[in-house]
Amino acid sequence: MRAFVFTDKALGRQAGRFVWLSINTEKRENAAVLAKYPIQASPTLFVIDPVAEKIVLKYVGAATVPQLQRILDDGARAAGHGRKGRKPDELLAKADALYAAGQTKEAAEAFRAALKGMPTSSPSYPRTVESLLYALSVSRQHEACAIVAKDAFPHLKSSPSAANVAGSGLDCALSMDKAVPSRSALVADLARDANQVLTGPRKGLAVDDVSSLYLTVAEERDSAGDAAGKQKVLEELASYLEAEAAKGKTPDARAAFDAHRITAYLALGQPERGIPMLEQSEKDFPDDYNPPARLALAYRGMKKYDEALAASDRALLRAYGPRKLVILNARADIYDKKGDPALARKTREDALAWAESLPKEQVSERQIAALKKQLETPK
Amino acid sequence: MLSSAALLAATLATSGLSAKEVLPFIADDYPKALAVARAEKKPIFLETWAPW
Numbered sequence: 001m002r003a004f005v006f007t008d009k010a011l012g013r014q015a016g017r018f019v020w021l022s023i024n025t026e027k028r029e030n031a032a033v034l035a036k037y038p039i040q041a042s043p044t045l046f047v048i049d050p051v052a053e054k055i056v057l058k059y060v061g062a063a064t065v066p067q068l069q070r071i072l073d074d075g076a077r078a079a080g081h082g083r084k085g086r087k088p089d090e091l092l093a094k095a096d097a098l099y100a101a102g103q104t105k106e107a108a109e110a111f112r113a114a115l116k117g118m119p120t121s122s123p124s125y126p127r128t129v130e131s132l133l134y135a136l137s138v139s140r141q142h143e144a145c146a147i148v149a150k151d152a153f154p155h156l157k158s159s160p161s162a163a164n165v166a167g168s169g170l171d172c173a174l175s176m177d178k179a180v181p182s183r184s185a186l187v188a189d190l191a192r193d194a195n196q197v198l199t200g201p202r203k204g205l206a207v208d209d210v211s212s213l214y215l216t217v218a219e220e221r222d223s224a225g226d227a228a229g230k231q232k233v234l235e236e237l238a239s240y241l242e243a244e245a246a247k248g249k250t251p252d253a254r255a256a257f258d259a260h261r262i263t264a265y266l267a268l269g270q271p272e273r274g275i276p277m278l279e280q281s282e283k284d285f286p287d288d289y290n291p292p293a294r295l296a297l298a299y300r301g302m303k304k305y306d307e308a309l310a311a312s313d314r315a316l317l318r319a320y321g322p323r324k325l326v327i328l329n330a331r332a333d334i335y336d337k338k339g340d341p342a343l344a345r346k347t348r349e350d351a352l353a354w355a356e357s358l359p360k361e362q363v364s365e366r367q368i369a370a371l372k373k374q375l376e377t378p379k
Numbered sequence: 380m381l382s383s384a385a386l387l388a389a390t391l392a393t394s395g396l397s398a399k400e401v402l403p404f405i406a407d408d409y410p411k412a413l414a415v416a417r418a419e420k421k422p423i424f425l426e427t428w429a430p431w
Contacts, residue, residue, distance in 0.1 A: 002428065011401050018424040020404040021412035025429050033409045039427050046425040050416035072424065079422035259431065290431055323431055 001043060001062045003256040004207075008065045014072050019050070026321030031359035038102060038361070040138065046100070047075030055100035056093070059127065060134050064160040064206045070127055089114065092124060099135060108135035108144075120152075126161040133168040137175075145172035146186040153193045157200075163209035166194040167216045174216070174223055191220050198236075207244050211237060211260040218267065231268065238264045238273070245277070251284035255291075262294045271301030282314075289318035293327050296334065305338040322362045325355055329371075348375050 005011075023030050025042060037046055037055060045068075047057040056078040059071050078093050095110035111132035118125055129152045136145035149169020156165050170190040176183040194217050202210060214237035221230035241261045248254035258274075258281055265274040275298055282291035293315035299308035312331045319327050328351035335344035352371045355363050404426070405412045416423045 001426070006402050006404070006426075007400075009401055015402055017421065019412050019416040019419065019421050020402045020424050020426075021409065022404045022406050022426045022428060023409070024407055025427050026431075027407060030407060030409075034427070036409075037425065037427070042427060042429040044427050046423075046427070048416075048423040048425055050413050050421075050423050053413070056422070075424070076422060288430070293431075323429070 001068075003252050005063065005065055005068060010065050011068065011072075014069070017072065017076055018047070025362070026323055028321065028359060028362070031361040034361035045071060047071070047079055049079050055097075057096045058100040059131070061130075061164070062206055062208045064204065064209075066204070067127065067160055070123055074124055074127065089118075089124060091117065092128060095128075095131070099131060104135045105139040105141075108132060108139055108141065111135060112148075120155040126156055126159055126165075129156065130161055130164055130168070133165065133172070137168060137172055142172040142175045143180060143182060143186070145169065146176065146190060150186060150189050150193070153190075157193070157196065160204045160206065160209075162197050163205050163213045166190060166197050167209065167213040170194050170213075170216050170220060174220060187220060187223075191217065194220075207241075207257065208260070211241060211257075211264075214240070215263070215267070234264055234268045238268060238270075251281070255281045255284065258290065258294060262298060266297065266301055269301075271298040274298045287318060289315045289320075289323065289327070293319070293323075293330070296327070296330060300330070300334050300337065303337070305334055308334045309338075322358060325351055325358075325363065325367065328354060332374075345375065 023033050025034060025039065036053065037048070039060075041060050043062055045059040045063065046055050048054065049056050057071065057075040063071060074092070074096075078096060091110065091114035095107055095114050098110050099107035101107075111128055115125075115128050115132060118128060129148065132148055133145055136142075136148065146169050149165050149172065153162070153165055153169065156162050170187070170193075173183060173186040173190050176186070194213055197205070197213060198210070198217065214233055218230045218233040218237070221227075221233055238261065241257050241264060245254050245257040245261065248256065254277075258277060261277060262271075262274045265271055274294065278291045278295045278298060281288070282295065285291060292311045295311035296308045296315060299305070299311060309331070312327060312334065315327050316324065316331075328347055332344045332347040332351065335341070335347060348371060352368070352375065355368050355371055402424075405415070412423055412425075415421075
């Protein structure tokens with residue numbers, strides 16, 4: 001969003017309606033803001049009433065320009081700053097409030113109620129469906145989530161939400177217990193919808209959403225035991241991302257796809273394919289820990305452990321916040337693979353000490369428990 | 380302590396927005412955003428993001 005959405009001139013009409021605040025969730029000094037406005041995923045977008053310091057709208061995930069326009073219009077209205085003569089949708093506002101309060105199960109019910117009386121042509125329909133899908137998925141109501149996605153897809157197949165709706169639905173269907181009778185039909189229906197998005201015109205779809213959709217379709221092929229099919233999907237994803245990156249006119253626009261590309265190359269078993277782009281990104285962004293952290297993963301995949309450790313050294317020099325944990329965990333794994341259990345253990349101890357030094361808003365108890373467990377398990 | 384209006388004036392003087400920016404984001408400063416929003420009677424749009 002930072003490279004492509006917030007810089008779009010079409011958003012100019014919104015500039016004077018809000019005070020715009022960006023918070024880097026990895027910085028220690030931002031922990032207090034996260035305590036006030038907790039997030040489960042990044043990015044999460046909020047509209048906040050500054051008088052009561054109350055969230056009036058929350059949206060999880062990246063948005064395209066038209067989606068963001070909708071979020072902003074709904075948010076301004078919910079905050080009492082909408083255009084005159086337009087009544088706020090009370091059911092939707094109630095759902096937004098529950099969702100913002102982290103009551104995802106209750107929010108799911110409220111979004112469902114809001115959706116009931118809402119025409120599919122309503123400008124709020126796509127956002128309501130997406131929020132309902134997220135709330136159902138987070139509250140582990142996988143079957144309900146898959147059914148909502150399947151029913152909504154025909155209305156949204158030509159919208160910017162198509163990839164997200166098909167992908168979230170398919171992901172939910174795949175997460176269902178295999179013993180549930182409706183699972184296979186839901187997987188098949190949503191895989192068909194997902195493929196319809198991937199083979200259709202992609203105008204207006206966010207690259208992030210399309211990329212995630214490819215990964216979900218690859219997972220579906222994997223779960224069906226179709227190794228060749230999975231490889232074909234991942235190869236298409238890699239080519240797609242390479243073409244999108246090639247369109248980028250600035251280093252920022254090109255490197256915006258590095259994370260998705262290295263994920264695709266690692267899944268394909270072709271980590272070496274990511275080396276040139278990451279070396280270029282490390283030159284273009286010398287203060288950014290991401291390119292060397294990703295190079296460490298690529299070299300680990302290539303079994304070049306000394307190069308992986310050298311890249312990890314460079315990443316650690318620049319890393320801060322919770323991401324440093326991820327880099328230290330990967331480093332411990334590199335030592336394991338290299339056959340150096342003593343340094344692997346030492347690195348995990350460093351990781352645990354780092355985790356315990358982070359504000360509680362930036363590290364989960366689950367992460368700390370996992371590190372402790374790894375240290376207790378004899379190798 | 381600065382009043383909201385004084386803080387707002389200080390903010391506007393130091394924000395150094397480039398003409399190319401479509402949305403004038405305040406980075407990593409919630410108290411400043413809150414003061415400006417209260418003074419201008421506008422809602423806050425908050426983007427939480429991670430650099431990876």
